[in-house]
Ligand code: SF4
């Protein structure tokens with residue numbers, strides 16, 4: 001039979017000698033490998049107590065941005081959804097009412113904004129497409145979940161904390177990648 005790879009190894013069917021029959025040399029050989037690894041640098045880390053530094057271009061969980069006055073940046077223009085190759089984003093637009101100027105930066109806002117994390121491939125195209133600096137990919141993971149519906153992230157999961165009430169949470173959510181709180185998406 002023709003081999004598909006060059007890793008083919010014929011089975012050794014010759015009779016075992018004395019040392020092979022008592023398995024002792026094989027056990028010692030196995031233990032020596034274990035012992036060698038005791039003195040090697042550990043490749044594992046104690047997550048979540050220890051966290052590996054992310055690459056500067058790491059793209060994690062999306063975050064819906066606010067301006068420094070705590071108003072939502074998103075105008076529900078739909079460009080992020082249009083740019084998304086995985087069709088992971090859905091939204092519903094609403095008009096800002098008088099008296100809501102402190103909540104939404106523009107006349108229109110996303111009454112509903114959802115990202116399906118099971119579809120998302122973290123490509124970052126939504127961030128690139130957004131003209132309002134409203135969505136960006138942060139330095140955190142989407143946490144594990146046992147249910148599919150747990151991966152549909154709505155506004156309450158995606159919106160960053162209000163800088164007026166929680167400045168620490170706001171700064172933490174922004175992380176080190178986002179330098180400009182206002183402006184345009186491509187400035188990141
Ligand atoms: S996140 Fe940006 S691109 Fe997406 S709807 Fe909001 S403003 Fe438009």
Ligand code: SF4
Nearest residue numbers: 084120121123124126
């Ligand atoms: S990161 Fe890519 S796949 Fe995920 S929501 Fe944005 S555009 Fe879609």
